[in-house]
Amino acid sequence: MANEHYTRDTDRARQLLAEAGGAETIPEIPVSYTAGSGSEQNIAQIIAANLDEIGLRTRLDPQENAVMIDRLRGGTFDGLWVLGHSFAQYTPSTLSVSAFPFNSEKNASNFLDDDYATHADSPGASTIYRRLNNDLLEAAFILELVAPDSPLVTTSALHGVTWSKRSELDLAHAYLTERPSCPVSFSAGSRLPSASSSPARSSSSPCSDSSPVTPPPPWPDPVRPPDGAPNVIVVLLDDMGYADIGPFRSEIPTPALQRLADEGFAFTNYHTTPVCSPVRAAVLTGLNPHRAGFASVANSGPGFPGVRLELGEDVSTLAEVLHGAGYATAAVGKWHLTRDSLIHEGADKSSWPVQRGFDHYYGSLEGLNSFFHPNQIVRDNTVVQVEETPEDYCITDDYTDEALRFIQGTRASAPQEQRPFFLYFAHTAMHGPLGAKESDLAKYRGRYSEGWDVLLRERHARQIDLGIIPPETPLPESVGRLGKEVIDWDSLDGETKDLYARYQEVYAAMVDSVDQSLSRIIDLLDELGEKDNTLVVFTSDNGGSAEGGPEGTRSYFSRFAHVPGLPEDWTADVDRDPAFIGGPRSMAHYPEGWGMASNTPFRFYKGQTFAGGVRVPLLLSWPAGLAAGGLRDQYQYATDLTPTILDLVGVPHPSTVNGTRHGVPVKDIDGVSFAPVLRDASHPSTKAGAVRRVRRQPWAVPRRVEDPHEPPARYALRGRRVGALPRRRGPHRDPRPRRTVP
Template sequence: MSKQNIPPYARGYEGFKGTVGRTVEQSDPWWPEEKRAPGNSPNIVLVLLDDMGYSDIGPFGSEIATPTLDRLAQRGVRLTNYHTTPVCSPARAAVLTGLNPHRAGYASVANSDPGYPGFRLELGEDVATLPEVLRGHGYATYAVGKWHLTRDALLNAAADKSSWPIQRGFDQYYGALEAFNSFFHPNQIVQDNTIVQRESTPEGYYLTDDYTGHALEFIKGLRASDSRKPFFLYFAHTAMHGPLGAKESDIDKYRGTYDVGWDAIRQQRYHRQVQAGIIPAGTPLPEAVGKLGREIPSWESLDEDTRFIYAKYMEVYAAMVDNVDQSLGRIVDLLEELGELDNTIIVFTSDNGGTAEGGPEGTRSYFSRFANLPGIPGDFERDTPLNPELIGGPRAMSHYPEGWGNVSNTPFRFYKGQTYAGGIRVPLIISWPRGLPTDGSIRRQYQYVTDLTPTLLELAGLKHPGTRHNLPAKSIDGASFATVLHNPEAPSTHTEQYSEWGGNRGFYRDGWKVVANHEPGTPYDDGEWELYHVEQDPNEINNLACRYPEKLRELADAWERAAWENTVFPLDDRSNPHSYRRRAAEAEFDKPVTILPGTPKLERYRSSKLTKLRAFRVYIDVEYDDGNEGILLSHGDQGGGYALYIKEGKLWFAFNEYGRLHDVDCGSIPIGHHDIVLNTIPLPNFRATHKVYLDGRQAGALDEVWALIGFAPFSGIDVGVNRGGPVHWGLYEQHGSYRYTGKLHSVRYVPGPRTDYDPELIAELERDVEAAGD
């Protein structure tokens, strides 16, 4: 094939160098048996945490007990200058492909679809994944945990599954396709290509433990059938993503630990980092600043009640980190029992820095924090004042305040979503006793998330085929840092790198970095750029833009060149209505739908299209006989939702307003056949009224409550039962899933007009105006 005949998406493939220096020929078949990994090839365990900051584990300065990670760091290598992307889906795409996130199609998280080239939010057919490559070399490939590489419109049971884990190279998968989940009552679990339906979650259930159990099961199952076949385990934790939740036994370990406050804990972590050589001695600790530049109050300035609540949040966070370490410990113990620990490459890192999603004061109503649409009123409640004792448990959707996020990112400034070090510099530990140094040494060379795929392939002695399904694949952008792992004096293999998310931009080259912290809705201009000599100023305190304008111009221009090369444009800060566009095929989701009893729970995003920011009616065809009880309809969970149920001869409407429960008595229900209607009427300013009709007569109403928006309701629609997270906690405690005991014929949703402040509607109107002007 001549160079001019190579399709544009595959340019750069010809003469592609494999990660061990062998040229891949275009005539190479997908790996035949004789080219596959020998029996002594290393296993690979890649553990990826979600939203965990630089200092949250013991080997990087934390007070949290992480004995397994301590052990791996002591007999492995720590990379202290490793960088990732500002948010999770782009990082996951980069980890698993070696491509820059925009080239992989992930400019953002998989919860939008504006139609730009870098926003495919699906891995293309010309993108080869690490599990696909390893499986081609004879590896068994397993994934557990968070996926978040499938567009939200493709999470339902009828969707095309080409972007689900099994179709992207994994032999087996168990986890959640969504961005986050409840740790006690997950809204959706997928096993391979099947959505798991549970009547209720088992007593004592905890999501991380569930993931871990399946990971162990996969490994044990392989070894029972094949003693030599190497495996790749991708363990992508839902922790530390909100809503935060932990087991009481783990929280108990940290009771009182954080009463000293975030100022003291941050200082302690900083001193341990200096003492351990994680950061150079003399590195100053920046002023504590919130995500939007707000001052983080000193701990002593807070009143006693506030300190109690804030400390409780961090106890839960620490318990989650502790539990993750326990999870990894169970895997390490199994590998040791099998005699395979020394020949297993274990990688531990985070997808981005610690987050400020909890806001300045934290929250017990996490979903209300995602109500970030244009026009949200200033009095919208961001923290439902539940009993503080519920923080960290299944009844509160919690997240810690940004003061603790600032501690997580010690010694850096800022947070997830930003291109400062706090958002993109994270811990990385690699252990492989058979093939790497075991002296617990540190590497300070700059490396980037795209380097993991080529590094793992080189360590395993394997090459990237440069193809997928016998067709040319996009060449990877990362560079193996195997030489750095072997030699602390080796130069970095990744000397420059762009970053971007939501209009926030950054570019690193040879120890210098420019950063643009963009305010949505404002112009993208040169005045946003800041310049830091991060080799000498790693936590980006001294802005040198005025002192070295030529260097700033050089790096800003380099960012723009990289942006064009990586399909970064157009920049999207979510201030433009175009950002909220969706594909025309999603119009199917706006049609009325009849749901019969026995139907699996209708997935969250599919359900939301029937109800969110619009009028809708629900028609329930039901028979009632004396003594019949139970849920007729439920949509949502503890974090927000609604339900209709019959109890003790009465019809009730329950509305969970981000954790605040309204229970409306709709009166007695006579024996016989009934038509029940729920009529939801949207109001101005993101509020709504709900009316319930029994056989044509209004039986109850709930006036002017906040509309459920953002990710609420997070669980989908259930008919005749409330599986998973309960909308009404009191009913759950008494009756569990509370399946209706009478005859329920059907539930029919009829979506009505959308509100004039629905961003998707505004985007469609903008599109129509533009089309009319063409």
């Protein structure tokens, strides 16, 4: 039976070789029959053993057998063969490229390294080693068919300076476009054409010698975004609450942010995720965090689906899409999309910003850092070695300086060479440990002596006056992160009040500093005349934090420690001079009462899926492209930012055009552009099917709606009444009604 199979397979191999112009004689060679008669694998092995009869000897990757046979059936060969018969001074001898598929640039390089070295007698021979790739092979093949006398296929021109001035990609594309029907024509049983001959062709064929061939331009045009495409700046804060900026009625002066709101839009019903890394993944990809690989923060490495804590190979970032469309791109500040085990200098850097679409990066890969003595700063792919920082150093200023340098650098060339830019500015502020410059702290000394209850009431009243929340919106319950009541400010003694007020002074100074940072960027854009044609987005990754606990702390990591086995006398604070709070000699975080005021009018905090954790401000401004629209109360989500930005700048997402990333099809995105909402205040939310809460006390029942357009804050404000829940363990084990801010 084996002999019968062998006869059938060799007959088929002989037929294929004859059709392709190879040898008709098949010698007796041993073949292992594991797949039965007619197996493509067996036939491929026979052909592989006889390829030296037609000018190329190689070993086949089993996965490439079918591809190779298809090419033999069609009368075409690998690009390596093209080089073999196109060089006047070259006759192929031996080649071993078993590790790579056909038509790979690696094979081409091996081919020349192994065999052409003995023929490197023409000027510039080494150039070909650096420039061989698939496009070169394709261009050489097409030229051999349509223009055999072209200087490109002669040894001197192909290896000389003429080639180095051309674009391989454009050259191949030009000939493929202009000569789409130039097949190889061989008579059955013939040998491959020699270097001095060309394939037979019909005189009426468009590939005949009389057909004109138009060379490509020597300097191809670079990829450019659509005409008039704006610059894009995304500013993302960390752990900043709903009520902490001027446009959402904070008492903290934020004139730069107010300008954005006045010239654009303030979204009052925007939602995010309750923690950091997931929303950064959502904002930069348009995917729900689990699909992007970030079901949690990047501080572990479980490796499970959705919790890989690395963006997938099939996930495109906003930076990659805009960069591919011709934008200059840079990221500044906190990254937190690389898990802890991969942030050191010797780690695999595939998840670092430069590998995810950014031309430049400057900042901290970690989830938090000191504002005065950063643990690690990275520039592009290199850890910056900083032994000590200047006395007046502040990380927010450092980030801002770098952002300004990037923008200025993009405008240092001639106007016709300038491109729009994408700047992703992710602040370390407002994440703990809190810190601010003394000059900023001085502005707020004594400002918060009346306490968090008064501050919350004042912010709440101003929000109603401006129309950010409906008049009937109640004050939130005074509940801390673990379900206990927030301390009543009036119950504190004077010394404790002074201590706790210090923490909020630092927080306010940090918000002020962030606004100053944005003001410096806007001033530069005004100076360049590009402010109006810059799309600016400002938001926070999640709501205000209660990480400082009920009393706050001057030892952030002591309060932050949540591990079993802590000693009974473990203290979550240290007795340091209150004057140190906010400076380089403390690691402070404010008490949860101030976090409650940050999240006005919502309850609970960062890390929790209540509104206080997931409702944050969203500002958007693009004066040249969108008329100022004021407040928008439509529901939108973090995944909607990437599709909205791409929609506004006129760049399609790769998933809509069969795009790939590293050869892998790109995932489609979950977000939906809310550009229609920007252009029409009456347009419903683009998140059709969003969830609205129907309150039937004591439970909150979700139902789906097709038009979730409604005034902000009417759902998820009261949700479930804690006082009506049955007694149980956990953060709500006390069934008594909670104190409401008086």
